[in-house]
Amino acid sequence: MSLAPPDADARREVAPVICYPVETLPPPDMALYDAARASLAKTAEVIVPPREAGVFTVPAGHFFRITSVEGPQVGDLNLWHLNDLSERFYSGKTRALHGTHLTRGDRMWSAFPHLRPLATITADTLGWYGIDSYGGSVHDVIGTRCDPYTHNLLSGGQYHHCCHSNLTRALAAHLGMDLSEAERHVHDVLNVFMCTGFTRDTGQYFMKASPVRPGDFLEFFAEVDLLGALSACPGGDCSTLHSSDIASCHPLLVEVFAPEPAALTGWQSPARNAYAGGHGS
Numbered sequence: 001m002s003l004a005p006p007d008a009d010a011r012r013e014v015a016p017v018i019c020y021p022v023e024t025l026p027p028p029d030m031a032l033y034d035a036a037r038a039s040l041a042k043t044a045e046v047i048v049p050p051r052e053a054g055v056f057t058v059p060a061g062h063f064f065r066i067t068s069v070e071g072p073q074v075g076d077l078n079l080w081h082l083n084d085l086s087e088r089f090y091s092g093k094t095r096a097l098h099g100t101h102l103t104r105g106d107r108m109w110s111a112f113p114h115l116r117p118l119a120t121i122t123a124d125t126l127g128w129y130g131i132d133s134y135g136g137s138v139h140d141v142i143g144t145r146c147d148p149y150t151h152n153l154l155s156g157g158q159y160h161h162c163c164h165s166n167l168t169r170a171l172a173a174h175l176g177m178d179l180s181e182a183e184r185h186v187h188d189v190l191n192v193f194m195c196t197g198f199t200r201d202t203g204q205y206f207m208k209a210s211p212v213r214p215g216d217f218l219e220f221f222a223e224v225d226l227l228g229a230l231s232a233c234p235g236g237d238c239s240t241l242h243s244s245d246i247a248s249c250h251p252l253l254v255e256v257f258a259p260e261p262a263a264l265t266g267w268q269s270p271a272r273n274a275y276a277g278g279h280g281s
Contacts, residue, residue, distance in 0.1 A: 020096050028120045029267070030105060033221050036264055037063065037122065040257035046230075048075065050249035051161040053170035053231040056256065057082055058222040060269050063122065063257040066192050066230060067217040071250035072237035074194040074210050075230045076145045076163035078171075078187055079108060079118050082225035087114045091141040091188040100197075101137040103127050108190060108220075115273040118226060123219035126193070129211055136197040136208055139218060143196060143205060145189045146233065146243045162243040163189065163231035170229050192218055192230070192252075194238055209239035224269050230254055 005011075040063060048054035050073070058064045066075060081087035090111040098106040103124045107117040124139070131137045147164035151157070159165075164186060172182035193212040198205060236247035 022097055025097070026270075028105060028107060028117070028221075030122070032264065032267060033120065033122045036221075036259035039260040039263050041259075042255055043258050044256040046254040048230050048232045048252040048254065050232050050236075050251055051166065051234045051245070053163070053166035053229050054254060055170050055174040055227070055229045056254050058220075058226040058228065058256050059258075060222050060225045061259070061264050061267065062222050063219060063259070064119075064222065064226075064228065065123075065217050065219040065253075065255045065257065067253040067255065068193065068212045068214050069251055069253045070214060071248065072193075072210050072212050073250040073252055074212070074233045074235065074238050075192040075252045076167065076189040076233055077192050078167055078189055078229045080185065080227045081110070081114075081118070082227045085185045085227075087111060087118075087224075088185065088187050089118060089190070090115070091144075091190065094190075095141040098141075100140055100142050102139045102141060102190065107223075111187075113273060113275065113277060115275075116270040117223045119220040119222055121218065122221050123217065125216040126211060126218070129195075131197075132195075134197060134206070134208065135200060136195050136206070138193060138195050138211065140191045140194055140196040141188075142198075143189070143191050143194065143207075145186075145191075145231075146235065148243075151243045159243050161234050161245070163233050166231040167229045170231075174229075186229075194233070196238075207235070207238040207242070210237040212237070228254070 046054040046056045079089040087110045094109045108119045126138045146162040151159045167186045168183045193210045195210045235242040236249045241247040
């Protein structure tokens, strides 16, 4: 145990500085996206069963929507570039740029060396929730996904329907890969509909009952050709249990929509990050 120095209070009261000011980020053209949403026609849908995952594809310039059906349910979302699995969602950098929880106007950024928007959130029916008195909010990029390794570490046993395993099985089946190969591509997630935060006393990651109800949705615009995988978490609404066959779980609906081509006149997919890659050599 360390003793506090005489100036401890002064050190604590130093004002914080935002690490990554985002004023210079190219802003998404939300007016263009909103106009395009007026002409949407559904082209595909996937029902993700409880405690399983589903895979879907979204062409660049199309929209996709994740909707709660039947009952409160959270989902773990992975995104990749359709033609290059090395370009995948980078939750850590997305969190650094937009904060711990995402909503309309925020973007899902891809991993190095690409670092460009994969998708932009265009609608969020839970946008009203904000930050509650516990510091909780919805759609987090702080949780890593429930997985069998942590489950084994904390509880013992071999649980196979956690989100990591669900995503692994679904990706392997979709691409015809071995499970071991597919697992290398599964990554940290956007926890869709999940209500989370950090405790103020211990700084621990917490979850609480999601405010999602049937009919609520989170909608995205695909900035590039996307391959997506969504797991219907075995925690259900994550009110009490995680990685469990006891929690009440429900399916999730993924729908893909095409706008009229003329609605996106002038839009183009963002280019890869312009850093030359020299790294000082």
